[in-house]
Amino acid sequence: MKTPLFRALGRWAPALALTALALPAFASTLNQNVSWTIDRAGTSTTYRLVAYGDSIYAGYNGSTTNAARFAAPTVDAEYLSALWNADIQSVRRAKSGAVARDVYENKIVAERSWMQSSNTRVVTFEMCGNDGLQARTAFKNQSGTCNYSGLETAVNNCKTYVAAAMDYINANAHPNTRVKVISNLYYPGFNADNVQSSCRDATTGQTVNLRDRFLPALARMNYWMCEYARQKGFQCADSFAQYMAADYDSNGDGVVDSEAIRYRPGDTESAYVTRITQTLRGTLRDANFKMVTASSSFDYIQSDDVHPTYTGGTVTAGLFGGTTGSGAPRYTSFTNGRNPIWNQLGHERMGWALSVYNPASP
Structure with missing residues (x-):
């Protein structure tokens, strides 16, 4: 006979397992906090990296009890x-399913003590993915006349809380912090969204292509993540560029595709959005088929078509608390600043994109 606790868990688990694709944030959030120290042989000094975010930084893999x-x-x-020949404590304070406001208020602000430690050297965050996913789901469910206000609200909320998060981190991270980084959004479901809506545009009376509607909104979010980073002393790891275009020049313009679509300091919103949605639109590819050469590709997205692929096992994170542990590094040296699998999995690529901003010394 099941105890009351197990009966309760049985009721909660299905709801907790759902991502923010289908439910509002309050019904689908799950704290997934992890502290994992890279324990390097022959070292005695430990520095801290603090990461705040949603299911991406959580390493969500569909489980309510473990994560990457x-x-x-x-x-x-x-x-x-x-790089530093030191032990590095990676503190991930993440909440799967959280919208930008939730990440800001209940992770960055409420859990500021993690970045206030004197051994903190890196603070990074990501947010806004669930704002976009929820707006996408709501739009897909529309019938009758299309209402685009939900997409606009998602963009505005993203801008508001990204800026607030940067200001708060600037004010609260320990002065020893050497670098602050935001990671922007890739586009999960890029191919799947290439379908017509159920609703009809009020002006044309026609259905609209979902991807054509969602891509500009996502591009605006990404622009402001990187632009606010430029304004407020952060670096911007452009995950959209890393995931969504090939690592070679597919269109013969003389620039590697993934470099060509990157945010450029000095871009206006209009110039960036035009480059992504029009000028170089033909070079964008679904991240399930990330082309690293003209003849080889890797899958950057798990089977849920949302979260990044990973390797290296899992840790407890979710319903039963979070892991605090340590282990030896998987790799002890890096050729040209890259591990051997840097471009083969989603989390490896994003982690490398963060690493390019690491200072030479702590």
Whole structure:
């Protein structure tokens, strides 16, 4: 006979397992906090990397009880360990399913003590993915006349809380912090969204292509993440560029595709959005088929078509608390600043994108 506790868990688990694709944030959030130290042989000094975010930094893998050990921030910690010849504690304070406001208020602000430690050297965060996913789901469910206000609200909320998060981190991170980084959004479901809506545009009376509607909204979010970073002393790891275009020049314009679509300091919103949605639109590819050469590709997205792929095992994170542990680095040296699988999995690629901003010394 099941105890009341197990009967309760049985009721909660199905709801907790759902991502924010289908439910509002309050019904689908799950704290997934992990502290994992890269324990490098022959070292005695430990520095800290603090990462705040939603299911991406959590290393969400569909489970309510575990997550990827080597989510992007911990991948970056491994790079730092080699660069600084030190132990690096990767502290991930993440909440799967959280919208930007939730990440800001209940992670960055409420859990500020993690970045206030004197051994903190890196603070990074990501947010806004669930704002976009929820707006996308709501729009897909529309019938009758299309209402685009939900997409606009998602963009505005993203801008508001990204700026607030940067200001708060600037005011509260320990003065020893050497670098602050935001990771922007890739586009999960890029191919799946290439379908017509159920609703009809009020002006044309026609259905609209979902991807054509969602891409500009996502591009605006990404622009402001990187632009606010430029304004407020952060670096911007452009995950959209890392995931959504090939690592070679597919259109013959003389620039590698993934470099060509990156945010450029000095871009206006209009110039960036035009480049992503029009000028170089033909070079965008679904991240399930990330082309690293003209003849080879890797899958950056799990089977849920949302979360990044990973390797390196899992740790407890979710209903039964979070892991605090340590382990030796998987790799002890890096050729040209890259581990051997840097471009083969989603979290590895994002972690490498964070690492390019690591300072040479702590």
